């Protein structure tokens with residue numbers, strides 16, 4: 240095959256347009272010259288020609304020829320249906336799967352939601368999931384609970400986690416054991432958290448029932464847990480008492496359930512005189528808590544030159560101090576305060592980054608933080624992009640302003656701590 | 657005060673070699689750290705005490721060994737011996753290491769001996785009038801100080817002080833005492849139900865894919881990546897203030913921190929304190 244020989248001179252001449260005082264090249268080259276040349280392709284139109292009419296998907300016929308001249312496919316008006324959340328109502332569950340959440344402060348933790356998800360798997364289509372909640376426990380319906388059993392009928396905090404002085408784990412276990420006896424569920428699931436694991440074991444010895452702890456895999460007919468230093472996996476049909484490891488099972492993702500409240504009658508227990516004389520909660524001291532455990536970290540990078548003010552701000556915020564590697568390498572901050580891949584990976588809920596650019600190694604340490612505040616002079620810093628509240632401003636100006644405001648808020652009679 | 661530390665024959669998490677679990681070494685340190693005036697004894701129930709002999713080098717002066725068959729439940733033997741010893745404080749690890757790892761032994765013992773159980777202890781201090789103050793770890797550095805009178809069983813949290821260094825001389829000087837165990841009839845308790853247990857099938861451990869937090873179920877790989885790198889969280893699409901007044905910026909930051917809940921609300925100005 241031979242191609243026609245090109246004549247550049249003629250092509251240039253064809254591009255000229257006549258104006259008042261002579262000729263100039265045509266500026267708009269999208270208009271097709273008459274005669275000759277290849278067709279200009281319009282990929283958008285070609286793709287439209289390859290779509291199945293009506294439905295917005297390409298044809299799966301691989302042998303198709305592209306028909307560039309095929310007109311645009313008439314688009315069926317797309318009926319966007321807002322998904323109507325229909326609450327699943329289970330009137331007579333064949334059996335119950337009871338979930339005993341930590342629900343610290345009346346709110347379900349992510350771990351609690353995972354336990355509800357696992358309970359949903361065990362309950363299947365016929366079974367119902369009941370949650371043994373301290374108080375109303377909002378959001379247990381969407382998390383997968385069909386029934387809600389309230390344990391706080393008598394005296395406000397029968398499950399006692401609001402009052403730090405009312406630390407009575409044995410009493411709580413007795414209460415939960417009573418509720419289990421009353422409801423006679425097929426399975427009872429606990430989160431394997433410090434509190435949940437403790438409660439599950441107390442209930443197990445109280446009911447004289449075996450406990451299958453740290454379950455990592457849940458299917459309808461079998462559950463599995465690691466044992467012998469994660470060398471073997473023990474698999475069995477689910478028994479009565481099960482604790483679920485964190486982050487092993489997905490949360491319930493189906494349509495919301497009704498979480499209907501069911502009453503249970505628990506006789507007031509004749510409580511023995513508690514052995515615990517007093518219990519006081521000592522909050523963590525943010526200045527000394529290890530960085531990896533801290534819940535609120537404020538960190539400085541090389542954009543912070545006034546470290547004395549930075550330390551004051553950290554103390555006033557009651558945050559744990561952190562730093563980027565540059566400051567630690569320079570010896571301005573201790574190595575133990577380095578945030579990032581080669582420092583500490585944070586588990587904090589909130590992170591305040593002052594003058595930190597957000598290098599990938601640094602961001603790895605912050606990946607788990609839910610809320611990030613960044614102060615940086617550079618609008619295009621990666622930290623600004625990552626932050627939930629990003630402030631493009633000089634950190635040296637913002638820090639004294641913060642300090643002033645915090646001192647003011649702390650009240651006139653007391654200096655900022 | 658008499659203190660008993662429960663020792664288990666653990667396996668090293670990496671090599672599988674027999675070792676004394678770290679938590680129990682930490683328990684020894686807590687007990688020994690109370691001072692010379694207190695009598696500390698280690699207690700092990702099992703077929704062989706080679707692994708727990710390490711406890712002598714970690715600070716114990718004496719270990720009692722109750723010979724129990726490998727598969728047998730150690731709780732009855734331990735309960736009988738502890739009832740005879742009547743210690744004021746019993747320390748245990750949270751759970752065994754290398755065995756079934758259910759962590760039920762301390763709870764079973766507390767039930768058998770009718771003692772209160774305080775989990776996750778990281779510090780101990782004797783108080784006046786035979787009382788004992790125990791610091792419990794609540795995670796994230798917070799603690800709960802519990803004061804008790806009378807004997808108590810406590811489990812140790814990994815945040816407790818690090819174990820004492822192993823000392824060869826101390827290990828040589830320490831005494832090992834086998835204690836005869838009266839054969840215990842299987843009580844109609846936990847063991848009886850164990851017969852009715854559904855069969856447990858064992859296979860080699862298989863690592864499961866990590867659950868990506870916040871990723872929608874059945875989502876695409878791109879969505880999982882976004883969730884893993886934190887780009888899809890609450891901070892995606894956050895607020896951006898360009899060159900605000902520093903005071904304005906400070907107000908915004910404090911409002912954000914208060915909304916998140918990490919900073920206390922401002923103190924009213926007429927607060928008497």
Ligand SMILES: Cc1cc2nc3c(=O)[nH]c(=O)nc-3n(C[C@H](O)[C@H](O)[C@H](O)COP(=O)(O)OP(=O)(O)OC[C@H]3O[C@@H](n4cnc5c(N)ncnc54)[C@H](O)[C@@H]3O)c2cc1C
Pocket residue numbers: 539540541542543562563564565566577578579580581582583593594595596597598599600601604614615616617620632633634635
């Ligand atoms: C193998 C390896 C591992 C690493 N591990 C880590 C690690 O674990 N942790 C870590 O942090 N780093 C680590 N790094 C270093 C990392 O790559 C970056 O160099 C470092 O994080 C940058 O720190 P920075 O943001 O403080 O400094 P810079 O990158 O210099 O950023 C300073 C930022 O401050 C801003 N700024 C300047 N002046 C002001 C002002 N007046 N007010 C407000 N903002 C201002 C600038 O705009 C800039 O964005 C590692 C590097 C390597 C090679």
